[in-house]
Amino acid sequence: MSTSNWMIYGANGYTGKLIAEEAVRRGLKPILAGRNPQAIEALAKQLELPYRCFDLHDMSGSDLADIDLVLHCAGPFSATAEPMMRACIAQGCHYLDITGEVAVFELGQQLSDQAKAANVVLIPGVGFDVxxxxxxxxxxxxxxxxxxxxxxxxxxxxxxxxxxxxxxxxxxxxxxxxxxxxxxxxxxxxxxxxxxxxxxxxxxxxxxxxxxxxxxxxxxxxxxxxxxxxxxxxxxxxxxxxxxxxxxxxxxxxxxxxxxxxxxxxxxxxxxxxxxxxxxxxxxxxxxxxxxxxxxxxxxxxYDVTVTGALAVTEFLLQNPDHSGYHTPSTLMGWQLVESxxxxxxxxxxxxxxxxxxxxxxx
Known part of the structure; x- marks a missing residue:
């Protein structure tokens, strides 16, 4: 996988913006995305990053066709997680998010077999939650x-x-x-x-x-x-x-x-x-x-744990893409992750x- 082929969806939100700014400080080049063209374009210009705009409930195959990993930051995840998870499975790209909602974790576990078949990791909760x-x-x-x-x-x-x-x-x-x-x-x-x-x-x-x-x-x-x-x-x-x-x-x-x-x-x-x-x-x-x-x-x-934690898991998967199925942070990277x-x-x-x-x- 190339580190250029990953996306922050919901990048214009409070936490999404913090993550995007830290990614740039680390020399990473995520694609910024969301459904608000004005906000996404303004942030992309500020950070000198590529961007695209689309609604999760009106997605086309091309929206994620060239993406290896999505870091999903657009809540409330009760409404947004399922369409993005299913789109990632369909397009063969890893799914990460920063939710803390029990229902989203349960959904990820239910979709684990589909994710394995598509060689996709589903790992909700890569921030302070959880x-x-x-x-x-x-x-x-x-x-x-x-x-x-x-x-x-x-x-x-x-x-x-x-x-x-x-x-x-x-x-x-x-x-x-x-x-x-x-x-x-x-x-x-x-x-x-x-x-x-x-x-x-x-x-x-x-x-x-x-x-x-x-x-x-x-x-x-x-x-x-x-x-x-x-x-x-x-x-x-x-x-x-x-x-x-x-x-x-x-x-x-x-x-x-x-x-x-x-x-x-x-x-x-x-x-x-x-x-x-x-x-x-x-x-x-x-x-x-x-x-x-x-x-x-x-x-x-x-919020700072969410920024550094989400990027730690993102960078791990971009460098070690051969994982699949549902994971939690500790099952993917070990309990030592938080200490790092x-x-x-x-x-x-x-x-x-x-x-x-x-x-x-x-x-």
């Missing part, structure tokens, strides 16, 4: 092969881009989710809380329907998975109250109102804001013997590491 948590999950599974429960959490103050906020708005009416006995189980919002020591100070945290409920299950085969983020007791109560009106929040006019407000008020965090707000990842596995191992990892801001990203430390283990495979070390 590289750090997926790598922590894989490291914990290595440390405790007989683990039956996995809990993941992250403490981040990254702020929202418009795309992330709109995806969150779409998710609210659906409630939350956990994986239980191998099955995805729908739950009310704020269904579970627990106290987690991300660093020195324990924090109240609430369960969320994060993508690892799908990806970590694929990566580790652990059948019971939950994901948490810190939240104040007041906000937890507010979230629980939303359960009474979740049905109304799914109405088209309500979603339109929320998204219009997001469009008018959000732009995404600035460079200085991202630099100030780094992230802590926490994870825990336990087995039937009652043994447990915890993991902690410091990373850069979530700028701003990331090492995954630190503590607890019953004597129950490990011999490779884990307490820290």
């Amino acid at each position: 590289i750090p948590t997926d790598c922590v999950a894989a490291r914990l599974k290595q440390a405790m092969p007989d683990a039956t429960r996995l809990t993941l959490a992250f403490d981040s103050r990254s702020g929202f881009s418009r795309g992330t906020a709109k995806t969150s708005a779409e998710a609210l009416p659906k409630g939350s989710m956990i994986r239980q006995q191998g099955k995805l189980v729908a739950t009310p919002l704020a269904h579970k809380t627990r106290t987690i020591a991300f660093a020195d100070t324990p924090k109240l945290a609430v369960s969320i329907p994060w993508g690892d409920l799908s990806t970590a299950w694929f990566s580790t085969a652990i059948d019971n998975i939950e994901v948490y983020i810190p939240m104040s007791a007041r906000k937890v109560k507010q979230l629980k109250r939303i359960n009474w009106v979740r049905g109304l929040m799914g109405l088209g006019w309500v979603q339109a109102l929320i998204k219009n407000r997001i469009e008018a008020s959000l732009t995404g965090p600035s460079d200085s804001q991202r630099a100030r707000h780094t992230t802590v990842i926490w994870g825990e596995v336990s087995n039937e013997k009652g043994q447990r191992i915890e993991a902690r990892l410091d990373t850069a801001n979530g 990203l700028p701003g990331s430390g090492h995954i630190r283990l503590s607890g019953d590491t004597g129950a490990s495979d011999g490779q884990a070390q307490a820290s």
Whole structure:
């Protein structure tokens, strides 16, 4: 594959633009693409890159005919992932995206056999969703092969881009989710809380329907998975109250109102804001013997992880194209991937590491 034959679709969005700018700094020459001709052309001229414009729901065979890899950045992925995945399979080019949506990961797994037949890799979630948590999950599974429960959490103050906020708005009416006995189980919002020591100070945290409920299950085969983020007791109560009106929040006019407000008020965090707000990842596995191992990892801001993570996977596949089927970041590149990203430390283990495979070390 040639590094000139790859595309960033949705390059004019907040995260897509950050990725395109960093790609240029690295000497890469992606083709910029999207459905907004004015925005795509302006960005392409600014970065001196080739571009093309097309709508995902009105694609022709020529749109991807000469493309080896698509890095898909146009959300909400609930609406855009499937047409792009299927187009990539049809045209024989690898598919990457930066989603965190469980349904998109599940779709990728369902299309894995088709992707294998076409010698195509499908790897959604090559950003902050879900590289750090997926790598922590894989490291914990290595440390405790007989683990039956996995809990993941992250403490981040990254702020929202418009795309992330709109995806969150779409998710609210659906409630939350956990994986239980191998099955995805729908739950009310704020269904579970627990106290987690991300660093020195324990924090109240609430369960969320994060993508690892799908990806970590694929990566580790652990059948019971939950994901948490810190939240104040007041906000937890507010979230629980939303359960009474979740049905109304799914109405088209309500979603339109929320998204219009997001469009008018959000732009995404600035460079200085991202630099100030780094992230802590926490994870825990336990087995039937009652043994447990915890993991902690410091990373850069979530959006910066998305930029460097997406490009790391892109460059890997361009240089090592002979992979196919559905993957998570850790199944494609190993749990060490996250430690190679700028701003990331090492995954630190503590607890019953004597129950490990011999490779884990307490820290």
